[in-house]
Amino acid sequence: MVATKRAPRSPLPKTTPPPAPRRPEETHWGDVALWYDKHVGDEGSEYHREVxxxxxxxxxxLDKITSGKPRLLDIACGQGVLCRALAKEGCQVVGIDAAAELIAAAKRRNSGDNLSIDYRVADATKLIEGIGKTADGLRPGSFDAVTIVLSIQNMTPLSPVWHAVWSLLKPKGTLVIVMMHPCFRIPRHSDWMWHEKSLQQQRVVSQYLSSAEVSIVTHPGDAARGLGSSTTTHFHRPLQAYINTLGNAGLFVDRLDEWTSHKVDQAGPKKAAMDKAREEIPLFLALRARKM
Known part of the structure; x- marks a missing residue:
């Protein structure tokens, strides 16, 4: 009999047992797959390309990965825009998404090319079967890095995702997360406001610490005209929810970046104030965590 080495266990707090798994939310992105695929395209939206x-x-x-060709997992890869960019950088990429329609779109966009991408339909909240054991044919300890870009706010709960990431990463592997900034971009509880006295464009936040589940109308113009529109689900959480649950799973943040919009306002009396507001109030939050 050949002895097998058991995969290392993801650390959990010693004082409390792991929480009972919550039933993952059904994806709604399949309903908007055609629109989203067209919107993002081969190279990404303007925000993808510029920011x-x-x-x-x-x-x-990637230059610091010295173990040969970098192997990356893109969780909730959508129609594969990041997977394609990573493969063009010389990476071996696996892209997973719960929406079969988006995976089909990703495969269509890769047909006929030689990019090293393996697309699979898989739910990020269900990847973990047990501590140190992952489903969907993904081998523990086999990835140099994992990315979750503009999708973590569509997932719940967080802990199963983090524990799966910990299991799949190589020792000291990297997790990169990008999201709409949870401190300033809170659906129904944040907005821009022009302050007449100070002649400033200001960001107003009316609620932040309370977690919330919000339905986002994909095409509000159609809905306003009574034509109906698909919705997706956004889960707002305060920043501490991400930092603390990552740490509980053995993933420790070593960098936090806040990215602003690259856009500028049209010429006019408010242009300077509008541009200043975009430069000061970040649109995206990026976290980098390491497996410890």
């Missing part, structure tokens, strides 16, 4: 993709590559720092 997100360059920022993710900086945080991954």
């Amino acid at each position: 997100i993709l360059p920022g993710v590559l900086r945080l991954l720092n």
Whole structure:
């Protein structure tokens, strides 16, 4: 009999047992897959191209991965925009998404090319079967890095995702998360406001610490005209919810970046104030964590 080495256990707090798994939310992104695929395209939206993709590559720092061809997992990969960018950088990429329609779109966009990408339909909240054991044919300890870009706020609960990431990463592997900034972009509880006395564009936040589940109308213009529109679900959480649950899973944040919009306002009397507000109030939050 050949002895097998058991995968290391993901650390959990010693004082309390692990929480009972919560039933994952059903994805609603399949309903908007065609629109989303067209919106993002091959190279990404304007925000992808100008802010997100360059920022993710900086945080991954692929040049420091010396174990051969970097192997990366993109969780909730959508139609594969980040997977394609990573593969073009010379990475072996696995992309997973719970929406079969988006995985189909990703495969269509990769047909005929030689990029090293393996797309699979899989739910990130169900990847873990037991501590140190993962489902969907993903081998523990086999990835140099994991990315979760503009999708963690569509997932609940967080802990099963983090424990799966811990299991799948190599020792000292990297997790990069990008999200809408939870301190300033809170659906129904944050907005821009023009302050007439100070002549400033200001960001107003009316609620932050309370977690909330919010339905987001994909095409509000259609809904306003009574035409109906698909919805997706956004889970707002305060920043501490991410930092603390990551730490509980043995993933410790070593960098936090706040990215602003690259856009500028049209010429006019408010242009300087509008541009200043965009430069000061970040649109995206990026976290990098390491497996410890």
